[in-house]
Amino acid sequence: MKSHAWRPLYLVLGIVVLILIARQFLVPKSFGIHERGYMYGWYREENIEDWKRYPVSYRSEEYCKDCHSDKYSMIMQTPHAIIQCENCHGPAREHPSDPPKLEINKTRELCLRCHFPLPYPSSGRANIRGIDPEKHNPGIECSMCHNPHKPTLEGMK
Amino acid sequence: MITRRDFILNAAKGIAGLALPLTALEILSPDQLLAARGDSSKVRWAFLVDTFKCVGCGFCVKACKLENGVPLDANVTRTWVERYVLAKDGRVFADTPKGALYGFTTGKIDLGLGKFQDIKKEDIEKAFFVPKLCNHCENPPCVQVCPVGATYQTPDGVVLVDRTWCIGCGYCIMACPYGVRFFHPVYKVADKCTFCYHRITKGLKTACVQACPFGARMIGNIRDPNDPVSRIIRTERVGVLKDEYGTRPQVYYRGITREVI
Amino acid sequence: MYVHGEEWTIKELFVTPNEYIYWSIQIVMYPFMTGLVAGAFVLSSLYHVFGIKQLKEIARFALVFSLALLPVAMMPLQLHLQQPQRGIEVFLTPHFTSAIAAFGIVFSTYGAIVASEIWFVYRKYIVETALALENKREKSFEEKIRSVLYNILTLGSYDISEKALHQDERAVKILAGIGIPVACFLHGYAGFIFGSVKANALWMTPLMPVIFIMSAVVSGIALCMLTYIVVMEIRKILAARRKTTYGTYQSTEEIKGIEINVIRMTAKYLLFFLIFAISLELLDLIFRGYTAVKTWDILRSIIYGKDFLDIFVFQYGIGNLVPFILFLMPGLTIRRTAVGVLLVLFGVFMMRWNVVIGGQSFSLTFAGFMHYHLPIIPTNFETFKEGLMGAIVVIITPFVLFWILNKIFPVFGIEESH
Numbered sequence: 081m082k083s084h085a086w087r088p089l090y091l092v093l094g095i096v097v098l099i100l101i102a103r104q105f106l107v108p109k110s111f112g113i114h115e116r117g118y119m120y121g122w123y124r125e126e127n128i129e130d131w132k133r134y135p136v137s138y139r140s141e142e143y144c145k146d147c148h149s150d151k152y153s154m155i156m157q158t159p160h161a162i163i164q165c166e167n168c169h170g171p172a173r174e175h176p177s178d179p180p181k182l183e184i185n186k187t188r189e190l191c192l193r194c195h196f197p198l199p200y201p202s203s204g205r206a207n208i209r210g211i212d213p214e215k216h217n218p219g220i221e222c223s224m225c226h227n228p229h230k231p232t233l234e235g236m237k
Numbered sequence: 238m239i240t241r242r243d244f245i246l247n248a249a250k251g252i253a254g255l256a257l258p259l260t261a262l263e264i265l266s267p268d269q270l271l272a273a274r275g276d277s278s279k280v281r282w283a284f285l286v287d288t289f290k291c292v293g294c295g296f297c298v299k300a301c302k303l304e305n306g307v308p309l310d311a312n313v314t315r316t317w318v319e320r321y322v323l324a325k326d327g328r329v330f331a332d333t334p335k336g337a338l339y340g341f342t343t344g345k346i347d348l349g350l351g352k353f354q355d356i357k358k359e360d361i362e363k364a365f366f367v368p369k370l371c372n373h374c375e376n377p378p379c380v381q382v383c384p385v386g387a388t389y390q391t392p393d394g395v396v397l398v399d400r401t402w403c404i405g406c407g408y409c410i411m412a413c414p415y416g417v418r419f420f421h422p423v424y425k426v427a428d429k430c431t432f433c434y435h436r437i438t439k440g441l442k443t444a445c446v447q448a449c450p451f452g453a454r455m456i457g458n459i460r461d462p463n464d465p466v467s468r469i470i471r472t473e474r475v476g477v478l479k480d481e482y483g484t485r486p487q488v489y490y491r492g493i494t495r496e497v498i
Numbered sequence: 499m500y501v502h503g504e505e506w507t508i509k510e511l512f513v514t515p516n517e518y519i520y521w522s523i524q525i526v527m528y529p530f531m532t533g534l535v536a537g538a539f540v541l542s543s544l545y546h547v548f549g550i551k552q553l554k555e556i557a558r559f560a561l562v563f564s565l566a567l568l569p570v571a572m573m574p575l576q577l578h579l580q581q582p583q584r585g586i587e588v589f590l591t592p593h594f595t596s597a598i599a600a601f602g603i604v605f606s607t608y609g610a611i612v613a614s615e616i617w618f619v620y621r622k623y624i625v626e627t628a629l630a631l632e633n634k635r636e637k638s639f640e641e642k643i644r645s646v647l648y649n650i651l652t653l654g655s656y657d658i659s660e661k662a663l664h665q666d667e668r669a670v671k672i673l674a675g676i677g678i679p680v681a682c683f684l685h686g687y688a689g690f691i692f693g694s695v696k697a698n699a700l701w702m703t704p705l706m707p708v709i710f711i712m713s714a715v716v717s718g719i720a721l722c723m724l725t726y727i728v729v730m731e732i733r734k735i736l737a738a739r740r741k742t743t744y745g746t747y748q749s750t751e752e753i754k755g756i757e758i759n760v761i762r763m764t765a766k767y768l769l770f771f772l773i774f775a776i777s778l779e780l781l782d783l784i785f786r787g788y789t790a791v792k793t794w795d796i797l798r799s800i801i802y803g804k805d806f807l808d809i810f811v812f813q814y815g816i817g818n819l820v821p822f823i824l825f826l827m828p829g830l831t832i833r834r835t836a837v838g839v840l841l842v843l844f845g846v847f848m849m850r851w852n853v854v855i856g857g858q859s860f861s862l863t864f865a866g867f868m869h870y871h872l873p874i875i876p877t878n879f880e881t882f883k884e885g886l887m888g889a890i891v892v893i894i895t896p897f898v899l900f901w902i903l904n905k906i907f908p909v910f911g912i913e914e915s916h
Contacts, residue, residue: 083662084655088617088653090249092610099589119380121389121390131397137303138304189340193295198364199358201361201364202289202365204453208292336515349511384592384602414862419518426581498862
């Protein structure tokens with residue numbers, strides 16, 4: 081087949097070979113078909129370890145309770161025991177080294193998340209007591225009168 | 238006597254011919270294909286949402302964003318809570334202000350374009366909150382449509398995105414029937430709930446499960462018969478979202494109605 | 499901080515937090531440009547494969563224009579990708595369960611076919627020019643560049659004997675023949691990209707690939723007719739002034755005579771594909787309305803409400819019905835054809851717009867809407883790329899490329915290889 085007519089085909093095949101060679105250098109070695117098959121398991125396997133190594137930010141109240149035992153034991157006697165410390169104070173991460181202080185959020189909006197009353201039958205929200213923020217001491221921080229770690233009547237300031 | 242020209246041409250043809258099938262074998266190795274549906278994994282993560290318990294406080298949304306590095310002021314989120322209010326006259330109202338990042342602190346339904354719907358207590362038939370997150374489907378359509386293999390499913394069922402490989406075409410976002418995917422505003426690749434893979438593989442709970450004060454969210458191993466999540470899914474009446482698409486989602490819901498989309 | 503899509507999306511009623519119009523103007527441009535490529539190629543093949551002699555003039559033109567459109571088809575994607583430098587991954591680790599991955603391979607094959615066919619069609623001219631430049635003693639700088647270029651383009655073969663030219667002719671026929679199904683595949687795949695997304699109630703239909711193919715051919719033929727008319731007008735002006743830029747020129751009367759016959763012939767094919775395209779779209783609409791599945795409520799409010807103007811007035815009315823009437827009226831003139839093809843191109847563009855943007859106009863909740871506001875004045879790189887400016891760049895580039903290509907592969911005034 082000495083015809084010149086095959087030349088474009090050779091050129092195209094040459095480009096294909098170049099791409100296949102480039103693949104050897106550019107595609108990470110762990111890329112391939114894994115457990116879930118080609119449709120759902122075509123990926124770079126090292127990525128699983130990458131995701132496992134992602135840093136944990138929220139440490140849970142178990143991490144807080146030893147140093148902050150006073151606030152911890154106080155809140156545990158109240159209905160607010162179900163709330164994680166970090167829900168209001170933000171993630172502990174490597175506290176006390178980083179960050180040295182966690183936020184103390186005194187805005188009304190934080191409390192209104194649960195305590196704005198929504199009379200929804202068939203939802204747990206209906207069981208939480210609340211206030212109308214426009215009528216109940218508007219503009220004043222809730223924590224002026226209520227202690228978040230002891231929200232009972234005894235805890236009122 | 239073979240000419241130099243013919244020799245070079247034939248050698249080139251031979252090399253090209255060999256290079257193609259040899260590298261194709263890497264993609265299409267029979268061993269790898271056979272290992273396809275290996276159900277040997279002892280763990281398959283599944284999630285349970287209890288819409289009776291959810292009060293719409295939004296602590297889960299905030300915890301997820303801070304745990305997983307999705308900027309608080311970006312209007313995308315890996316998980317969110319929807320509010321459904323069913324009126325006595327049959328009308329259905331639903332909203333999710335900023336995905337419930339700041340909870341629900343008004344009774345007015347957000348209709349968008351600056352409009353709100355007032356609804357009186359006596360007109361409400363029933364109302365409830367529905368948290369949503371990636372369903373980590375058994376047949377994930379988002380993984381099927383990724384053109385480069387940047388998103389995939391781990392052997393224990395979690396669907397992840399390789400941030401170093403995603404080209405940002407957005408096909409997976411289009412293909413997800415549940416709207417859980419988005420473009421990460423900082424990394425500029427596709428992102429979504431990962432079931433806090435970095436936490437559950439260490440024995441911790443996901444950030445949203447840990448944050449929820451009311452126990453409305455639970456995560457567990459559906460393959461473990463003693464796991465509480467597995468037990469509830471098997472023995473109680475639970476539903477899933479958009480079952481008709483054949484995705485076989487692994488987030489189960491207690492207490493959803495037909496109005497929940 | 500804006501997330502991608504937020505700057506041009508307005509949400510209404512119940513929309514989930516992550517929903518935005520992610521696939522915007524560039525994704526509308528993409529099937530539009532690839533459609534033009536496929537259509538131009540099919541037109542060229544009608545001559546090379548089926549030997550319809552009257553299409554000879556426009557066939558060569560369509561082929562070169564097809565090559566000019568090819569790189570432009572990749573532009574909208576590069577402008578849209580959040581990580582454009584990783585675009586090559588589609589060739590390195592293709593995931594063939596995705597229509598987009600398969601599309602990459604089909605598209606490259608198609609590019610190879612078009613490039614090869616042009617090589618065969620122009621080979622005699624290339625060899626003659628290369629030899630002529632070789633023999634010239636004193637070459638200017640431009641001529642030195644041209645000499646190198648044409649020598650490379652010969653791919654090492656200087657044989658222009660009768661036998662060699664005959665082989666060229668056969669090769670063109672084969673390539674054009676293979677090219678037609680590949681062009682159909684190309685645009686069928688674009689339709690498959692949308693039609694296979696079960697999550698999108700508007701896109702999901704098996705008719706989508708066929709609808710895309712038909713409207714692609716329509717747009718390709720229309721664009722070739724339009725550019726052909728424009729080029730002919732330029733030639734007429736130059737002939738009247740007796741300037742000889744490209745070589746020999748016929749008189750104005752001769753040009754007019756050839757032109758109207760070609761136009762009338764091509765218009766017939768345009769009409770055929772136009773009818774096919776509109777029938778399929780109406781069929782899809784009728785089926786949806788008749789079967790009225792769960793998603794019909796929101797789709798109806800989009801099709802008959804929000805997008806009524808875009809669909810029925812712009813696409814069906816101005817883009818289909820009016821050109822239909824214009825082409826069917828007896829005594830077709832050049833001017834009427836020009837208006838007709840412009841409207842057809844507009845109609846095909848609106849079809850792409852109504853599919854891509856229309857499909858993202860409603861929420862996954864089926865209880866909310868998203869409004870698309872095309873960025874006109876760019877405020878940052880993103881609103882430039884994915885705004886009107888980006889679309890204009892994409893539209894202009896094929897004409898610029900065609901002008902450059904015409905200098906290497908002249909469309910008029912030369913003898914082809916066959």
